[in-house]
Each structure stands twice: as C-alpha cells, then as structure tokens.
Amino acid sequence: MTLFTSIPDDMYTSSLAAVSRKVSDSTVRRLSHYLRVLELHGAGQGTVSSRHLAEHTGTTAAQVRKDLSIFGSFGKRGQGYEATELAGRLRRIMGLGLGWRVVLLGAGRIGSALFEYTDFRARGFDIVAVVDTDPEKVGRRLNGVEIFPPERLSETVREHDIQLAIIAVPANAAQEMVDAVVAAGVRGILNFAPRKIRVPAGVAVQSVNMVMDLEALSFKLSRADADPGPAE
Amino acid sequence: MTLFTSIPDDMYTSSLAAVSRKVSDSTVRRLSHYLRVLELHGAGQGTVSSRHLAEHTGTTAAQVRKDLSIFGSFGKRGQGYEATELAGRLRRIMGLGLGWRVVLLGAGRIGSALFEYTDFRARGFDIVAVVDTDPEKVGRRLNGVEIFPPERLSETVREHDIQLAIIAVPANAAQEMVDAVVAAGVRGILNFAPRKIRVPAGVAVQSVNMVMDLEALSFKLSRADADPGPAE
DNA sequence: AGGTGTGAACACTTTCACAGCA
DNA sequence: TGCTGTGAAAGTGTTCACACCT
Numbered sequence: 001m002t003l004f005t006s007i008p009d010d011m012y013t014s015s016l017a018a019v020s021r022k023v024s025d026s027t028v029r030r031l032s033h034y035l036r037v038l039e040l041h042g043a044g045q046g047t048v049s050s051r052h053l054a055e056h057t058g059t060t061a062a063q064v065r066k067d068l069s070i071f072g073s074f075g076k077r078g079q080g081y082e083a084t085e086l087a088g089r090l091r092r093i094m095g096l097g098l099g100w101r102v103v104l105l106g107a108g109r110i111g112s113a114l115f116e117y118t119d120f121r122a123r124g125f126d127i128v129a130v131v132d133t134d135p136e137k138v139g140r141r142l143n144g145v146e147i148f149p150p151e152r153l154s155e156t157v158r159e160h161d162i163q164l165a166i167i168a169v170p171a172n173a174a175q176e177m178v179d180a181v182v183a184a185g186v187r188g189i190l191n192f193a194p195r196k197i198r199v200p201a202g203v204a205v206q207s208v209n210m211v212m213d214l215e216a217l218s219f220k221l222s223r224a225d226a227d228p229g230p231a232e
Numbered sequence: 233m234t235l236f237t238s239i240p241d242d243m244y245t246s247s248l249a250a251v252s253r254k255v256s257d258s259t260v261r262r263l264s265h266y267l268r269v270l271e272l273h274g275a276g277q278g279t280v281s282s283r284h285l286a287e288h289t290g291t292t293a294a295q296v297r298k299d300l301s302i303f304g305s306f307g308k309r310g311q312g313y314e315a316t317e318l319a320g321r322l323r324r325i326m327g328l329g330l331g332w333r334v335v336l337l338g339a340g341r342i343g344s345a346l347f348e349y350t351d352f353r354a355r356g357f358d359i360v361a362v363v364d365t366d367p368e369k370v371g372r373r374l375n376g377v378e379i380f381p382p383e384r385l386s387e388t389v390r391e392h393d394i395q396l397a398i399i400a401v402p403a404n405a406a407q408e409m410v411d412a413v414v415a416a417g418v419r420g421i422l423n424f425a426p427r428k429i430r431v432p433a434g435v436a437v438q439s440v441n442m443v444m445d446l447e448a449l450s451f452k453l454s455r456a457d458a459d460p461g462p463a464e
Numbered sequence: 465a466g467g468t469g470t471g472a473a474c475a476c477t478t479t480c481a482c483a484g485c486a
Numbered sequence: 487t488g489c490t491g492t493g494a495a496a497g498t499g500t501t502c503a504c505a506c507c508t
Contacts, residue, residue, distance in 0.1 A: 024477070025448070032447040036426060049489065058428045061489090062479060069491055077490045078486045094447055095454030113345030119426070119443050125450075164449065188453045190446055194268060194351070196290045204452035206445045211351050213438045214422055215264040215326055216257070217396065218357075220436035221420045222327030256499065281467065293467090294501060301469055309468045309507040468507080479496070486488090 027067050031090055033057040034064065038087040049080035100125050101160055103186070105177050106168035107132040107147055110192055114168060115142050128160045133173075150177075154184035167191045259299050263322055265289040266296065270319040281312035332357050333392055335418070337409050338400035339364040339379055342424055346400060347374055360392045365405075382409075386416035396420045403427045 037056045038048065050064040057064075068075070068086075071093055075081045091097045104115055104127050114120070115127055130147045132138060138149045148156050156162070165181040167174055167189060174193035181189070188204040191197055194212075199205055269288045270280065282296040289296075300307070300318075303325055307313045323329045336347055336359045346352070347359055362379045364370060370381045380388050388394070397413040399406055399421060406425035413421070414435055423429055423439040431437055 022476095023451075026477075028448045028451050029444055031451075032444045033428075035447075051489085056428065060479070062481095063477090065490060066478080066492080073491060075490050076486070077484075078488050080489065093451070093454075095450045096447065100450060100453075109345050109348050113341050114442075116341050117442070120446065123443055123447070125446055163453070164446075187456060188449045190442075190449055196265075196288065202456060204449055204456065206449040206452070208440070208442055208445050210346075210349070210422075210440055211355055212261055212264045213440050214352065214357055214396075215267075215328065215355070216260045217420045217422055217436055217438040218327045218332060219255075219260050219263075219325070220438070221395070222325075224419060224434060224436065254498095258499075283467080292501070294470095294503095295499095297468060298470080298500080305469060307468050310466050311508075312467065466508090468505105470503100470505090472502085474501070475499085477496100477498075480494085481492100482494105483490105483492090485490080 023070060027070065028094075030057060030059060030063070030067055031094060034067075035087060035090040035094070035096075038083055038090070046083060047076065047080040048083045048086065050075075052080070097124050100164050101162045102127045102164040102166060103129045103131060103153075103157060103160075103162045103181065104166045104168060105131050105181065106170075107134075107137050107142065108168065108170075111166075111168035112142065114166060114192075115145075125164070127166070128162065129156045131156070133169075150180065153180055157181070157184035157186060162186060164188045164190065167193050167197070169193060171195045253302060255302060259302065260326075262289060262291060262295070262299050263326060266299075267319060267322040267326070267328075270315055270322070278315060279308065279312040280315045280318065282307075284312070329356050332396050333394045334359045334396040334398060335361045335363060335385075335389060335392075335394045335413065336398045336400060337363050337413065338402075339366075339369050339374065340400065340402075343398075343400035344374065346398060346424075347377075357396070359398070360394065361388045363388070365401075382412065385412055389413070389416040389418060394418060396422065399423045399425050399429070401425060 034053050034057060037053055041056060050061040050068075053064045054061045065075075068081070071089070074085065074089065102125050104111055107115070107130050111130070111132075115130065120127065127145065130142055130145055131150055131153055132147050133150055135149075137147050140147050163186060165186045165188070167177055169177050171193045174191065174195050175197055178189060178191070178197050178199060182199055182203055187202070189197070189199065189206070191205060191207040194209050197205060197207075266285050266289060269285055273288060282293040282300075285296045286293045297307075300313070303321070306317065306321065334357050336343055339347070339362050343362070343364075347362065352359065359377065362374055362377055363382055363385055364379050365382055367381070369379050372379050395418060397418045397420070399409055401409050403425045406423065406427050407429055410421060410423075410429050410431060414431055419434070420436040421429070421431065421438070423437060426441050426443060429437060429439075
C-alpha cells in the first residue's frame with residue numbers, strides 16, 4: 001500500500017508500463033464506458049473530442065481529459081483524440097484483447113445465463129470450463145464446454161491455464177468455492193453471490209449484486225419527492 | 233436541486249419522514265448490505281454493534297454509525313442497535329416490503345434468468361408482467377405470468393399498477409423501451425442494457441453493467457503487481 | 465468497560481479556469 | 487479558433503477522536 005511513495009513520474013512510455021498512481025474505481029468504470037462509445041459510435045476513424053465522449057457517457061469533458069491524462073497525453077490540441085488509437089490504448093490499459101480464460105462456477109440459472117451471455121465472449125473473456133456440484137449436470141456439455149465436478153477444479157484450472165473465475169453458486173457455498181479456486185491459481189474473481197467474500201492479497205475481486213441495485217432504486221423512489229434529479 | 237437550502241434539521245420523527253440531506257450512493261449500498269447481514273446473521277434478536285456490522289460488510293464501525301446517524305439516532309450507548317428494530321427501520325428507510333410491482337422488458341437470456349431469480353421476489357419485488365417483441369414468445373407464459381407485446385405495454389402498466397421496470401432488451405432497443413415505459417407511468421428503471429439511457433427528471437435509474445465489472449477486474453489484474461491490496 | 469453520535473481533520477474526486485499548442 | 491493537459495479550488499466521502507450515555 002505504501003509502495004511507490006515517491007514516483008518516477010512522467011513516464012511517456014507505452015501505456016503498458018505500469019502507471020504507479022492509484023487509479024480510482026470510478027475512473028476505471030468510465031474508461032470502460034469510453035471504450036464502448038468509441039467502438040460503437042466513433043466506429044469509423046477520425047478524431048473524437050473529450051466533449052463528445054463526455055456527452056455519450058454522462059460525464060464532463062474535463063473529467064474525460066483528467067481520466068485519460070493519467071495514462072499519458074496523447075490527444076491532439078485543437079483536434080481531439082484519434083479514435084482508433086485511443087480505443088487501442090484503452091484496451092491495452094485495461095488488459096483487454098488478451099483473451100482471458102475463465103472458469104464458471106455454478107451452472108444454475110444465473111450461471112447458465114452468464115454462460116450464454118455473448119457480450120462476455122465478444123469482449124475477450126472466454127469461459128473455457130464450467131464447474132457444478134450437481135451430479136446430474138456433471139459430464140453434460142454447455143455449448144461444447146464440459147461441466148466438471150468440484151473435485152477436478154484445480155486440475156481443470158491448470159490444464160486450461162485459467163486466470164479468472166465467475167462465482168455463480170448459492171451464497172453459502174461462495175466462500176468455499178472462492179478458496180478452492182484461489183488455491184488452484186486463479187487471480188481474479190467476478191462474484192455474483194450476495195456475500196462479502198475474502199481473498200488473499202494479490203487476488204482481485206469484483207462483486208455484482210443486483211438485489212442491492214434494486215434496493216438502491218427502491219430507496220431513490222421512496223424519496224423521489226425530495227430529490228428530483230435523475231442520474232445514470 | 234437547490235431545494236432545502238436551509239434544513240428544518242433534527243427530525244427525530246419517524247424514519248419515514250423524508251430526510252432532506254443528500255444520501256450518497258455508497259451509503260445506500262451499505263445500508264442494503266447492513267440489512268442483509270441483520271437478516272442473515274443477527275437473525276434471532278438481541279443487539280448488534282456497529283463493529284459487528286462493519287466486520288461483516290467490509291467497512292469500519294465509524295462508517296456504520298455515520299451511515300445510520302443520517303436517519304436519526306436509535307442505538308443504545310454501551311449496547312448497540314436492537315437488531316430487529318434496526319432491520320425494520322432500514323426496510324422502511326429503503327422503501328422495502330411495500331411490494332413493488334415490476335414489469336420485465338425482454339424475455340431473452342438475461343430476462344428469463346432475472347425472472348426466475350428468486351432473490352428479487354424474496355425481497356419484495358414482484359414481476360407481474362413480461363413484455364417481449366418476439367411474436368413467438370408473446371402469449372406464452374413464464375411461470376404463470378403472461379408475455380405481452382409492446383403495444384399493450386401502457387395498458388399493462390396501468391392495469392397492474394406497475395411502478396418499476398427492468399430493461400433486459402438489446403442495447404439498441406433500450407432507449408425506445410425506456411421512453412415507452414416512462415410514458416406509461418413507471419417511476420424507476422433497473423437497466424441491464426449497456427447504454428447510457430435518458431429519462432425525464434423524477435424517474436430513477438439504476439444501471440447494471442456486468443461487462444464493465446469484468447473489465448474492471450481485467451484492469452486490476454493487469455496491474456496486480458503494482459498494487460497488492462484486495463477489496464470487496 | 466463498552467458502544468453510540470458527531471464535529472473536525474483528512475483523503476479523495478470532480479470541477480474550474482486557463483496556459484499552451486495546432 | 488478549438489481543444490488538450492493540468493494546477494488550483496471546490497466539493498464529497500471517510501476516518502479520527504472524544505464527549506457522552508448505560
């Protein structure tokens with residue numbers, strides 16, 4: 001945490017080089033958003049301005065420039081950013097397009113839905129193995145991918161050189177699964193179980209909790225009279 | 233936005249009374265988390281301390297107290313908070329247990345998974361109608377709930393007195409659906425389409441974007457060497 | 465002792481505003 | 487003129503530390 005107290009600062013090298021500054025969560029989410037806009041809207045070529053990106057992502061031009069400037073300065077003053085170059089840089093910054101290999105834990109309702117969710121694959125996250133405890137499911141195939149029992153987890157992770165796990169098992173089984181998968185060598189976890197999960201340092205966790213989002217909505221609605229402002 | 237510049241302050245009345253202070257998103261998420269812990273862990277009765285809640289939700293005791301104090305002071309010094317009372321208060325604060333009536337837009341992969349996602353129902357969000365454009369799906373039933381065509385949307389919303397909509401349609405159809413559903417009278421939207429959607433003031437939106445979460449994970453992983461700290 | 469409620473300090477994020485370059 | 491890059495200012499959220507109650 002107190003690494004890099006004094007920073008070599010100003011590395012105008014490749015964006016692949018680890019920028020040592022702490023990048024905030026909100027910045028990362030916005031980078032992802034910018035990339036989506038670039039791929040979709042600024043699809044052709046030419047340049048795109050911070051204002052354009054801001055308008056399509058619901059933020060301000062200054063915010064966009066601040067976010068991008070963290071990783072170096074590669075805009076053309078008076079013009080904006082070269083769209084394809086920026087997209088490429090963002091992908092490199094975020095480690096996309098490397099073909100992450102993913103194991104899906106839990107082939108229940110959410111699990112299967114996620115498995116067939118084409119956006120994951122489209123963005124370079126390949127679910128190459130599925131694990132489920134249900135003996136009825138084990139051995140069956142999901143779109144060509146075999147379902148393994150938990151006992152074969154670490155073997156599977158090693159064989160397929162898997163780096164990421166998606167946890168889609170019931171809440172009470174989540175921590176156990178996380179421990180197993182981390183022991184097997186996985187370094188990142190996308191958690192769909194509504195529980196705080198614990199991982200050793202060096203393992204990244206990102207939690208998705210849809211009930212929490214619905215409840216946040218309920219909260220906003222309950223006090224809609226007091227505060228009329230909408231937001232993303 | 234500039235309503236309530238001077239606040240009547242210190243309303244020790246019911247927590248139902250609109251507290252005029254702005255409550256941050258992170259606070260709302262934490263409240264939801266506290267409630268889940270109370271229901272699960274402090275299931276019996278007795279009192280629960282801020283430290284206990286903090287430990288199970290990955291925050292600090294001071295943070296818990298700050299969050300709760302926004303809505304009045306109802307802890308017992310030296311004891312903590314009475315678990316069932318606190319749970320009830322949180323539910324009231326967040327507008328839960330009122331039985332929100334929800335329409336699901338899109339009966340595709342994500343849509344159907346969400347429909348069968350029991351946690352929504354368990355927490356008082358009832359999907360009472362489903363809408364899909366596919367003529368093959370229209371008329372069929374999902375677990376007893378009929379699938380309507382978009383033309384019958386506003387009629388359906390009115391008939392069932394629906395307050396919330398879940399958007400689970402393809403990204404390019406999302407804004408159109410949102411407009412329709414808002415016109416029909418819905419005041420809150422849970423959006424699963426990966427697009428910034430626009431709503432008139434007074435309508436609450438909460439977006440869920442799993443690809444963004446995966447990309448955030450990818451980002452963390454890509455720079456795992458620089459920053460070893462794990463988080464929720 | 466043990467635990468709440470809260471002002472004040474601190475840390476982090478966003479916005480402003482403008483110099484600098486094409 | 488148009489738009490980037492960035493210090494400085496403003497705004498928000500979190501942590502500290504302690505008075506106060508049981």
